[in-house]
Amino acid sequence: MREAKVTLHNSARVAIIGGGPAGSFFGIFASKLARDMGKTLDLTIYERKSFFTHGATGCNMCAGVISESLVQTLALEGINLPSNVVQWGIESYFFHTLDGSVEIKSSRLRQRGIATVFRGSGPAGSLAKGIQSFDEFLIEKAMEHGVCVNRSFIDKVCMEGDKPKLYSAGNMLQECDLLVGAFGIKGSTGKMYEDIITGYKVPPTIKTAQSEIELGSDWVVRRFGHSIHIFLLRIPGIKFVSVIPKGDYITVSVLGKDPKSDHIRAFLDHTAMKKFLPSGFKIPEKFCHCFPKISVGAARKPFATRAAFVGDASSTRLYKDGIGSAYITAKAAAHTALLHGIEEKDFRGYYFPTCKFLNRDNLFGRLLFAANNFISIVSPISRSYFNIVQGEQKNLGENTPYSDILWDMFTGSRFYKDIFMRTLHPSFIMYLLSAIVIYPLKKTFYSFRNR
Ligand SMILES: Cc1cc2nc3c(=O)[nH]c(=O)nc-3n(C[C@H](O)[C@H](O)[C@H](O)COP(=O)(O)OP(=O)(O)OC[C@H]3O[C@@H](n4cnc5c(N)ncnc54)[C@H](O)[C@@H]3O)c2cc1C
Numbered sequence: 001m002r003e004a005k006v007t008l009h010n011s012a013r014v015a016i017i018g019g020g021p022a023g024s025f026f027g028i029f030a031s032k033l034a035r036d037m038g039k040t041l042d043l044t045i046y047e048r049k050s051f052f053t054h055g056a057t058g059c060n061m062c063a064g065v066i067s068e069s070l071v072q073t074l075a076l077e078g079i080n081l082p083s084n085v086v087q088w089g090i091e092s093y094f095f096h097t098l099d100g101s102v103e104i105k106s107s108r109l110r111q112r113g114i115a116t117v118f119r120g121s122g123p124a125g126s127l128a129k130g131i132q133s134f135d136e137f138l139i140e141k142a143m144e145h146g147v148c149v150n151r152s153f154i155d156k157v158c159m160e161g162d163k164p165k166l167y168s169a170g171n172m173l174q175e176c177d178l179l180v181g182a183f184g185i186k187g188s189t190g191k192m193y194e195d196i197i198t199g200y201k202v203p204p205t206i207k208t209a210q211s212e213i214e215l216g217s218d219w220v221v222r223r224f225g226h227s228i229h230i231f232l233l234r235i236p237g238i239k240f241v242s243v244i245p246k247g248d249y250i251t252v253s254v255l256g257k258d259p260k261s262d263h264i265r266a267f268l269d270h271t272a273m274k275k276f277l278p279s280g281f282k283i284p285e286k287f288c289h290c291f292p293k294i295s296v297g298a299a300r301k302p303f304a305t306r307a308a309f310v311g312d313a314s315s316t317r318l319y320k321d322g323i324g325s326a327y328i329t330a331k332a333a334a335h336t337a338l339l340h341g342i343e344e345k346d347f348r349g350y351y352f353p354t355c356k357f358l359n360r361d362n363l364f365g366r367l368l369f370a371a372n373n374f375i376s377i378v379s380p381i382s383r384s385y386f387n388i389v390q391g392e393q394k395n396l397g398e399n400t401p402y403s404d405i406l407w408d409m410f411t412g413s414r415f416y417k418d419i420f421m422r423t424l425h426p427s428f429i430m431y432l433l434s435a436i437v438i439y440p441l442k443k444t445f446y447s448f449r450n451r
Contacts, residue, residue: 006305007341008178010039014337015166015176016147017154017189019047020060021323022311023182024138025330027147028077033338044174045142046166048153051120051133059120060135061186061210061292062322063244063253065090065228067412068113070324079141081115084132087246090114093410094229096272097376099383102390103227106407107397114228114411116246123212123249123288131247154189159196164306178342180333181302181309182326186292190299190313199301200309203316206296209259211289212249213268215278220245223276230410232376233272239373241267243276255319261289294319298359303347308333315355318365320412325358365416368409371423384435401428 008014014030016023023045034041051058064087071081091114092105117134139149156167157179164179165172183189190202215223224245231241238256254263267273268283295316302309310333311326332354333347340346375381385402392400405423408414422428 005341006343008034008039008041008337011042012177013042013174014044014178014180015164015174016043016045016180016182017157017166018182018184018311018313019045019049019139019142019149020135020182020184020311020326021138022184022313022326022330023047023180024135024142024147025327026180026182026310026334027142028079028138028145029331029334030338031142031145031147033334037338039338040146043142043147045139045147045149046152046154046168046173047139047149048151050151051136051139053120054122054126055120055124055288056290058133059118059290060184061290062119063210063242063251064117064119064134064246065242065244066115066117066134067321067324069413070321070327071113071115073324073327079138081117081134082132082137084130085117085134085137086115087118087131088116088226088244090116090226090228092225092227093407094227095389095406096229096231096233097382097386098233098272099379099386102386102393104389104393104403104407105396106404106411107400108413116228116244116251118246123214125286125288126212126214126249155192157192157196159304159307177306178337179307181307181313182311182330184312185295186312193309197301197304197307200304201300202313203295203299204297205293207258207291208294209254209256209261209264209289209291211252211261211264211287212246213252213287214249217248219278220248220250224250228410229276231267231270231272233267233270234377235263235266235270238263238267239369240376243273255294259291264289295322298355298362302355303333303344303351305344306342308337308342308347308351315358317358317412318362318416319369320365320410324412328358329354361416363416364420365409368405368416368420368423372409381436384432388432388435401425402432 016026027043027045092103094101094103118131119135120133122131152168154166154168158165163175165175185205193200229243240255242253244251265283295312298315302314310329314329316322316325333351336350340350375385388402392403408419
């Protein structure tokens with residue numbers, strides 16, 4: 001006799017480990033779809049943090065930029081970000097290099113369509129009132145859909161026997177029909193699953209440095225405007241720095257090779273950044289900073305019978321739109337579990353293709369970031385690219401392919417493969433090459449003539 005297929009039956013118990021975006025999105029989509037199918041599910045999110053605490057302990061440590069595509073997608077899902085969650089609306093990006101600065105706008109962006117948020121209730125030591133954590137907001141949305149929340153740290157999971165069992169501090173909390181791993185990569189929980197889920201391996205990560213600097217909202221609006229500032233300054237050990245305005249604060253996010261607080265200080269001391277800080281600004285002895293890990297690859301086999309991993313614990317877009325990736329993977333896993341089943345072959349057949357799509361796209365992302373790195377360190381090319389972009393920004397209504405590439409790469413609003421293909425267009429390459437040759441010739445001509 002054939003064994004019965006393992007599916008989520010009516011009133012099945014689903015345990016979601018992690019109440020970051022991936023966990024809440026899974027809860028919301030599973031609950032919605034179950035209701036549409038005339039089923040009820042017993043869904044519980046286990047989250048160890050309280051997002052009401054200020055500083056790193058109550059925060060999922062990220063730059064907090066919600067891409068324009070995600071803001072729009074969430075609105076279509078009926079999730080509108082309220083004003084106490086959105087700290088700032090973004091309308092442009094500034095790129096600062098040693099050759100100068102250029103502001104990039106996109107004619108596609110709806111007014112201030114990119115949002116910046118705090119993942120927790122605000123930086124350490126902040127007395128700012130009225131800040132609502134983005135993660136807590138999503139948890140509340142999940143609760144509105146009937147998902148329960150248990151603020152416990154799951155320190156042991158047992159996969160022996162028919163169903164997974166969850167433990168905290170020696171107590172068994174529950175046995176479940178489906179275990180959803182939405183625990184991210186910033187803690188050590190993932191390692192525990194490598195031992196109990198055959199074939200699962202957490203994604204490779206690198207360390208980043210992040211800090212919140214209080215400047216007052218008047219200063220922030222005057223100097224940083226409604227723009228995200230990307231600095232490509234060739235500071236040793238730093239790839240690039242993003243500065244994100246958020247009310248009274250700016251978030252400084254450093255990507256590089258093993259960045260430390262000295263890298264944050266070196267950046268704040270750089271002449272290109274000093275222009276943006278009040279005169280006599282001194283880096284406080286103590287300031288809110290952290291060194292979260294960021295995923296730079298994919299998890300291996302993020303599923304098993306009765307288990308699926310979503311968000312950072314599975315696959316995420318390289319350097320961009322991690323919260324958007326959490327949305328994509330959580331939705332795909334929830335749909336697979338409800339529409340196809342919860343056996344390994346169901347997740348392999350219907351969920352894994354979504355992860356593979358993101359992983360393949362990241363290969364193009366890797367090429368684009370390598371090219372961007374190369375361009376930013378080779379002065380003649382970076383100056384030429386810079387000039388083309390400046391020219392395009394004067395005629396925004398027209399075709400702006402070079403600006404669009406930077407915009408799409410840094411906002412995360414398009415998939416990397418799509419961006420990469422555009423760079424292969426013969427006219428794109430020809431125009432850039434001619435600019436690289438013509439710019440130095442023009443410069444030599446004028447300096448010769450003015451002699
Ligand atoms: C420096 C930096 C900047 C970034 N900037 C951006 C950005 O601007 N925009 C963007 O979209 N993405 C950004 N990201 C990526 C983004 O942070 C992640 O992709 C996103 O948070 C993934 O969501 P998640 O729910 O999978 O994991 P997480 O957000 O990490 O959530 C996991 C949750 O699980 C909980 N947890 C873990 N283990 C347990 C356990 N055993 N028991 C109970 N709870 C547990 C944790 O407390 C946490 O709340 C950035 C990342 C870094 C490092």
